[in-house]
Amino acid sequence: MTASKPTPSGRGRSGARAVVIVPTYNEVENLEQAVDAIRRAAPEVHILVVDDDSPDGTGALADRLAGSDPLLTVLHHGERAGLGAAYLAGFGVALDQGFDILIEMDADGSHPATVLPTLISRLETPDHADMVIGSRRVPGGGFVDWPAARRLLSRAGNAYARIALGIRVKDATAGFRSYRAEVLRSIDLAGVESRGYCFQIDMTLRVLDAGYTVAEVPIVFTDRRRGVSKMNSRIVLEAMWRVTQWGAARRFGRRRTAPVRAAAPVE
Numbered sequence: 001m002t003a004s005k006p007t008p009s010g011r012g013r014s015g016a017r018a019v020v021i022v023p024t025y026n027e028v029e030n031l032e033q034a035v036d037a038i039r040r041a042a043p044e045v046h047i048l049v050v051d052d053d054s055p056d057g058t059g060a061l062a063d064r065l066a067g068s069d070p071l072l073t074v075l076h077h078g079e080r081a082g083l084g085a086a087y088l089a090g091f092g093v094a095l096d097q098g099f100d101i102l103i104e105m106d107a108d109g110s111h112p113a114t115v116l117p118t119l120i121s122r123l124e125t126p127d128h129a130d131m132v133i134g135s136r137r138v139p140g141g142g143f144v145d146w147p148a149a150r151r152l153l154s155r156a157g158n159a160y161a162r163i164a165l166g167i168r169v170k171d172a173t174a175g176f177r178s179y180r181a182e183v184l185r186s187i188d189l190a191g192v193e194s195r196g197y198c199f200q201i202d203m204t205l206r207v208l209d210a211g212y213t214v215a216e217v218p219i220v221f222t223d224r225r226r227g228v229s230k231m232n233s234r235i236v237l238e239a240m241w242r243v244t245q246w247g248a249a250r251r252f253g254r255r256r257t258a259p260v261r262a263a264a265p266v267e
């Protein structure tokens, strides 16, 4: 695993240093536009691309982009290991580099970069949240062009997670979100085994169980225009299996994370 370039400065208005972690696997047609959109929306943020040795040359493209953007770093993470593993590696690097705010964002253009300032500012107000989800399931949020089958899967996945786990978050599977660094430092990242998109549910649950505050802000999610989805039946089965296991464990009073805060309201 190699990360190019040390981190230069690049502070936001509040002085907090924010990094957008972008996992990539075969996103050569999308990455440059995604980076441009981030730069336009939030010129001061750092970008950490975590590439899993994409056969289509995404890693090499990321290196070229890093050559002309001093705030962009590339983590060549090795063989394809899933979204969760890529984020865990990215979190490790970003926490070591001392970032205050860590943001997850896809490379395929589905997540609106224009919401980045909100994902950052909601972590910084006096009554701040500790994690902010770019949510498709709160008023003002939604989907553009997402096939009906994917919308149904997302709706069913979220409904099942809410019922099985007893959480109130409306879009626990969403992959556009921000965390305060202290939250990620205090939960057991080494114990996260989720590899596919249930990684997002897993992280949501750990943050809530640690007593942190989760807020949801609306986003409109647009289906990818280019490239191929990495969603497959294994990822869906992993999510169903793990959520069922976590739900059963909770019924028997076994939570994986000890609370470090007293309450965990969801807005």
Ligand SMILES: Nc1nc2c(ncn2[C@@H]2O[C@H](COP(=O)(O)OP(=O)(O)OP(=O)(O)O)[C@@H](O)[C@H]2O)c(=O)[nH]1
Residues within 6 Å of the ligand: 022, 023, 024, 025, 026, 027, 050, 051, 052, 077, 080, 081, 082, 083, 086, 105, 106, 107, 108, 110, 150, 197, 223, 224, 228, 229, 230, 231
């Ligand atoms: N490093 C890395 N990135 C991945 C891996 N799987 C997916 N990604 C990236 O994670 C992001 C989300 O993956 P998508 O394929 O868009 O998954 P999705 O958004 O759930 O599905 P679609 O709606 O079909 O796009 C994209 O930027 C992918 O390139 C992986 O195994 N390793």
Ligand SMILES: [Mg+2]
Residues within 6 Å of the ligand: 106, 108, 110, 224
């Ligand atoms: Mg996608």
